[in-house]
Amino acid sequence: MDGGTRAGIGRFRDGRAERRFRAAYEVAMGLWPPHEVFDVETSFGTTRVYRCGPRDGEPVVLLHGHGANASMWYLQAAGVGCHRPVYAVETIDDPGGGVQRRVVTGSGDSAAWLEEVLAGLGLERVHLVGLSYGGWLALNQAVYGARRLASVTLLDPGGLARVPLRFMVTLLVTLLAMAAPPSWRRALYRVVAEWALVGRPEIMAPVVAGARGFRPDRSPARRFGDEELARVAVPVQLIVGGRSSLVRPAEVVERARRLLPVVHAEVVPGVGHAVALEAPELVNDRLVAFADRCRGGGGRSPGPDA
DSSP states (O other): OOTTTTTSSEEEHHHHHHHHHHHHHHHTTTOSSSSSEEEEEETTTTEEEEESSSSSSEEEEEEOOOTOOOGGGHHHHHHGTTTTTEEEEOTTTTTSEEOOOOOOOSSHHHHHHHHHHHHHHHHHHEEEETTTHHHHHHHHHHOOOOOGEEEEEEOOOSSSSSSOOHHHHHHHHHHHEEEEEEEEHHHHHHHHOOGTTTTTTHHHHHHHHHHEEEOOOOOOOOOOOOOTTTOSSSOEEEEETTTSSSSSHHHHHHHHHHHHHEEEEOOOOOOOOOOHHHSSHHHHHHHHHHHHHHSOOOOOOOOOOO
């Protein structure tokens, strides 16, 4: 199996763990603006998708990070949704509103699953956006299933470099620290720049519940080879946190520029891995501007390159 996939069908450890997650998930999705809910049938199971924003225009499609769900995009739903249709797709093998029935075994299956979701929604041309593991999925789609893609935006993504040990250690420390007093979490945040330590508790509650009660674990997302990245033909935007624990900003920007059709790349100073949550106004502006630019409609400039 490719790195970045679960070894089996994702499921909760027991009924109590699932109930705890469902209660927290419902509260977190309450942060979204008015929206529609779709359950899209695929050969891998039922995928939950949330939609908001106008009816017309090429949509922005959002892919969340490992162990998260659509609630994490509430700031993009509100901000980007003022300009374009927004769809938040929940990964089939993460805890959320969907039901998995078949194992996703690697890059081919991941691309096939997302292609089926987009087809099921009737979306022919989309601006695909992914954070962290969602960035890996977005990049994977650009390599193995780009037919419906107008552009790809990678937010501190997996796939451009190997997942470093420091990232795994930081995640573990962050999960353990979630039970600490707020003052301790704020102090630790200043050291490791992990938004989860200081972010909205409504967003973190289902993530923590899933981390503690959802199995099996997912292996770290694999690094794409040079020959794979050279196949990408759609415009790419790359935004990384200056204090990211997942990537070394200068290195991934250099590799992306060398191998991908990068239109815009940016390192956001002082921001960690969760760039969409830590710098939502900047990210929203870049997403709208890039979609405008790739549509060929003479939209705003996305801002200065890194």
